[in-house]
Amino acid sequence: MRAMSAWSIYGWRQTSAALHLVTLCVALCASAGAQTAPVFDNSGNGTLNGTYFVRQVLTVDDASTSAITHAVAITGTMTFDGKGNYNFTGQKVDSTAGGSASAYSAQGMYVAAANGMVQIQNLFDGTDIDYGGIGGVGPAAIVASATQGPYLDLLVAIPISSSASNASVQGSFQTAFIDFLQANASQVRDGYYMLTSDGNGNFGNVTINGVMANQGGTLVNQTLSGVTYSLSSGTGSINFPTSATPLTALVSGSKAFYVSTDGNILVGGSSNGFDLLVGIKSLSGPASNSMFKGTYYNGALENNTSSGGNSMDSLFGSTLALGEGDHISHYRWRFFDMSSYDYTSDGVVDLASDGTYNNGDFQTILGAGGQAVLQAGISGYFSLTIYFEAPQYTGSAPFINPVQVWNAASYAPITNSVAPGEYVSIFGTGLSPTTLTAQSYPLQTNLGGVQVMVNGVAAPLDYVSATQINLVLPVETPTFNSFATFQVINNGASSNQVTVYTSGSAPGVFAITGNGIGAAAVTHADGSLVTQNSPAVAGETLVLYVTGLGLVSPAVPNGAAAPPSPLSYVTEAVGVQIQDQDGNLYPDTPVTPAFAGLTPGFAGLYQINFVVPSGVPSGLQWVNVGTQDAYTSEARIYMQ
Numbered sequence: 036m037r038a039m040s041a042w043s044i045y046g047w048r049q050t051s052a053a054l055h056l057v058t059l060c061v062a063l064c065a066s067a068g069a070q071t072a073p074v075f076d077n078s079g080n081g082t083l084n085g086t087y088f089v090r091q092v093l094t095v096d097d098a099s100t101s102a103i104t105h106a107v108a109i110t111g112t113m114t115f116d117g118k119g120n121y122n123f124t125g126q127k128v129d130s131t132a133g134g135s136a137s138a139y140s141a142q143g144m145y146v147a148a149a150n151g152m153v154q155i156q157n158l159f160d161g162t163d164i165d166y167g168g169i170g171g172v173g174p175a176a177i178v179a180s181a182t183q184g185p186y187l188d189l190l191v192a193i194p195i196s197s198s199a200s201n202a203s204v205q206g207s208f209q210t211a212f213i214d215f216l217q218a219n220a221s222q223v224r225d226g227y228y229m230l231t232s233d234g235n236g237n238f239g240n241v242t243i244n245g246v247m248a249n250q251g252g253t254l255v256n257q258t259l260s261g262v263t264y265s266l267s268s269g270t271g272s273i274n275f276p277t278s279a280t281p282l283t284a285l286v287s288g289s290k291a292f293y294v295s296t297d298g299n300i301l302v303g304g305s306s307n308g309f310d311l312l313v314g315i316k317s318l319s320g321p322a323s324n325s326m327f328k329g330t331y332y333n334g335a336l337e338n339n340t341s342s343g344g345n346s347m348d349s350l351f352g353s354t355l356a357l358g359e360g361d362h363i364s365h366y367r368w369r370f371f372d373m374s375s376y377d378y379t380s381d382g383v384v385d386l387a388s389d390g391t392y393n394n395g396d397f398q399t400i401l402g403a404g405g406q407a408v409l410q411a412g413i414s415g416y417f418s419l420t421i422y423f424e425a426p427q428y429t430g431s432a433p434f435i436n437p438v439q440v441w442n443a444a445s446y447a448p449i450t451n452s453v454a455p456g457e458y459v460s461i462f463g464t465g466l467s468p469t470t471l472t473a474q475s476y477p478l479q480t481n482l483g484g485v486q487v488m489v490n491g492v493a494a495p496l497d498y499v500s501a502t503q504i505n506l507v508l509p510v511e512t513p514t515f516n517s518f519a520t521f522q523v524i525n526n527g528a529s530s531n532q533v534t535v536y537t538s539g540s541a542p543g544v545f546a547i548t549g550n551g552i553g554a555a556a557v558t559h560a561d562g563s564l565v566t567q568n569s570p571a572v573a574g575e576t577l578v579l580y581v582t583g584l585g586l587v588s589p590a591v592p593n594g595a596a597a598p599p600s601p602l603s604y605v606t607e608a609v610g611v612q613i614q615d616q617d618g619n620l621y622p623d624t625p626v627t628p629a630f631a632g633l634t635p636g637f638a639g640l641y642q643i644n645f646v647v648p649s650g651v652p653s654g655l656q657w658v659n660v661g662t663q664d665a666y667t668s669e670a671r672i673y674m675q
Contacts, residue, residue: 075518076148076534077119082175083147084117088195088293089125090304092311092336093159093181093188094215094347096371101338101345106130106218106309109139109158110291113192119144123158128307130218136306148534150437150449151332151425157181158190165190166367167351168332168450170423171407176300178334178421180351182369187349189336191302191313191421193295197269203294204266207231207317208301209390209400211409212245213336213419214310216281220345222249223338225419226285227398227411230262230273230301230314238262238273244398245285245411248340252415257285269293273303299403311336313421315402315409322390326405328358330438330448331422335366341415347371353438354422355448360385363551363669365451377538377665379447381552425449432465433523433530439463440521440535443505444582445543445551445669452538452665453519455510457583458639460503461487463530466523467499478507478594478638484526489519495594495638507639509593510586514539540585540607540662544670555658555670556580570673573649576629577672581660584609584641587633597633604632607662611645614657614668621648625661647674 089112095105111125120142127139143156151170155177157163163186167179177192196203208230216222226245230238241262246252257279264273271294277287290312292303301314331354339346352366366378384392390401396416400409408422425438438449439462446460453459471483478495480486485499487506490513498505504523512519517537523530545556557565557579565571587603597603610625630644643660651674658672 074520075146075154076150076520076532077146078149078532079147079151079169080119080145081117082169083115083145083153083177085115085194086197087113087115087177087192088302089113089123089158089190089192090302090311091158091188091190092213092215092304092309093186094220094309095185096187096220096347098372101220101347101371103130103215103218103220103347106215107159108304108309110304110306111139112195113158115145119146121145121155126306127159128309130309134218134307148437149531150428150533151175152450153177153179155179155190157184157186160184160186167334168353168423168425170332170425171300176295176423178332178351178423180334180336180349180369182349182351182367182375187336187347187369187371189311189334189349189419189421191311191334193293193300193302195269195293196296199266199269199271199294201236201264201266202234203298204232204264204301205234205298208314209317209402209409210301210312210314211400211411211419212286212310212312213411213417214286214305214308216308218309220338220347222247222282223340223417224248224285225411225417226413227400227409228286229317232264236263236265238264241275243285244413246413246417247283247285248338248417249282252340254413255285259286264292266294271303300407311419313409313419315400315407318390318401318403321388322386322401324360324384324386325358326390327356327362327384327386327401327408328405329427330355330425331408332425332450333364333420333422335418335420337412337416337418339416351450353425353448353450355446356384361552363446363448365447367450377452377541378668379445379451379543379665380668430531433463433525433528434465435461435463435521435523435530435533437531437533440533442541442543442551442583444545445667447541447543447551447667449535452536452541453508453512454538454541454583454585455508455512455514456585456587456639457508457541457543458497458505459508460505461521461523461533462503463523465501465525466504466530467501467525470500471498473497476594476596476638477592480594486524488522488524497639507594510590512537514585538664540605540664541583542581542660542662542665542667543583544658544660544667545580545582546670551669553671554655555672557658557672565673567655567673570653570675571647572675573647573651575647576644577647579611579643579645579658579660580634581641581643582639584631584662591633591638594638596636596638599635602630602632602635604630605641607664609643610661611643612659612661613648613651613672613674614659615652616654616656620659621651625659
């Protein structure tokens with residue numbers, strides 16, 4: 036992960052359709068119905084059915100200092116009925132009630148979509164919602180976070196069997212943890228270790244690598260001898276013997292834990308503490324970057340102490356791993372001092388043969404089959420991030436892949452919101468009988484007998500093929516705490532429906548590669564492309580091509596080309612920054628562009644005219660765009 040800007044307070048690589056959009060940008064450079072009430076999809080409710088072990092760590096933080104004012108840890112079993120209801124029984128540790136475990140029960144509702152996105156009434160506060168995703172090895176596991184309300188939290192749930200015993204824990208598990216010792220953000224610690232079971236209650240010697248905020252925040256390792264576990268009738272505990280005091284130990288004492296029904300995931304934490312540990316089955320052979328590929332649902336609980344003091348946050352989101360050592364991630368971030376915010380970025384996970392990647396700030400660990408990933412902070416950025424791979428979806432044609440509805444510029448993955456007027460790409464099978472590209476404006480809502488309905492409104496279509504459709508999201512699409520449901524109609528045959536979140540804006544920068552990573556589609560004032568041989572220079576005005584900036588004024592009808600006069604300006608504030616490889620932002624506060632609005636002569640294509648700031652190092656640097664709803668740091672710009 037890269038630092039967010041202060042602006043927030045105020046076959047995938049090159050498909051012909053994606054390149055068609057870039058071609059539009061480059062060509063420009065050379066030439067200088069009734070709305071259906073949106074409802075979140077509950078068709079996946081049946082995928083959550085049975086008994087799950089749950090561990091949730093939740094904090095309330097002071098808005099000025101990020102000190103934890105209230106911490107809660109909930110441990111127990113949640114029974115889902117497959118119809119949208121759950122019952123929980125277990126225990127709760129509450130820092131405001133003496134910090135000792137007490138019996139706790141709760142009832143609530145949940146909604147699970149066909150693409151694995153889930154909403155669960157918060158176990159601690161039923162007026163709040165945990166948002167997350169369902170994925171993982173074998174039977175579905177859940178990772179979620181309450182990013183909309185007043186809490187910073189992380190919840191993990193795994194399906195369990197009441198007959199699980201010591202023999203249910205077999206082999207090695209890569210494990211990561213975070214612990215807010217004594218409910219104190221300044222005593223946070225995190226790290227990673229391997230547990231190797233003999234199937235008879237022994238993990239043997241365990242070397243723990245991690246950092247402790249109250250011990251200087253430098254990476255240390257501790258070896259514990261004779262680590263044991265006991266698991267009977269589904270209920271278990273791990274004992275970490277140590278001679279060190281809790282304040283100087285990375286891990287110590289007894290931890291309640293469970294194992295998933297397939298034996299591939301461990302989840303646990305202290306019965307009287309505010310920690311969370313997750314273990315995933317280790318790889319059985321050497322790793323390669325191709326093993327980290329597909330869509331993953333993720334969640335995290337973090338405390339960034341690198342600037343001194345505390346800076347707590349939590350998130351849920353998704354990651355699109357490209358199988359080439361790089362990925363595109365979306366996070367719905369909630370910071371201690373600000374409301375929720377969407378953030379998208381690219382990243383590198385260049386795996387070593389043991390399935391790990393260390394970039395100096397985080398240790399990333401790939402699990403068996405690439406179906407789960409853990410990430411732990413190893414510097415001043417204390418973090419536990421959990422990734423569970425979404426299932427592989429199939430269906431009869433026409434079929435939309437439920438996790439492949441993306442911003443057409445950035446390819447931001449499935450949890451990222453879409454915005455009115457945005458270019459959106461959807462992928463699947465049997466979507467169209469032929470390949471066609473729109474030849475004129477306004478874009479039509481029927482192209483070769485193919486339509487795409489968004490909340491019941493036919494969307495303007497730019498490109499259709501058997502596996503991909505590019506469309507412009509109707510401007511009628513609601514944005515406040517709402518959703519967009521997509522359905523393809525291929526010459527009378529209706530596809531499955533896929534529901535995603537919406538927002539007022541969801542910026543994505545077009546890149547020449549066609550998938551949002553790499554050199555941006557950005558031009559000099561004379562219309563020539565910014566390239567390595569023709570880099571941007573401080574003080575000059577550039578034109579950056581994007582989508583997803585939301586509504587404009589004057590409004591332009593769905594599918595119509597924006598007129599050259601009057602120009603249509605976006606209604607939300609927009610800011611631009613350049614970010615170098617060391618994470619420095621230029622300028623510190625995003626600049627307001629001279630123009631941000633629809634590109635004349637095109638539909639769904641926006642441009643941002645801005646002046647290049649001074650002081651940016653030469654080379655390929657990120658060009659970041661922020662609005663009041665979201666921030667993207669993915670495409671790059673060549674600087675002189």
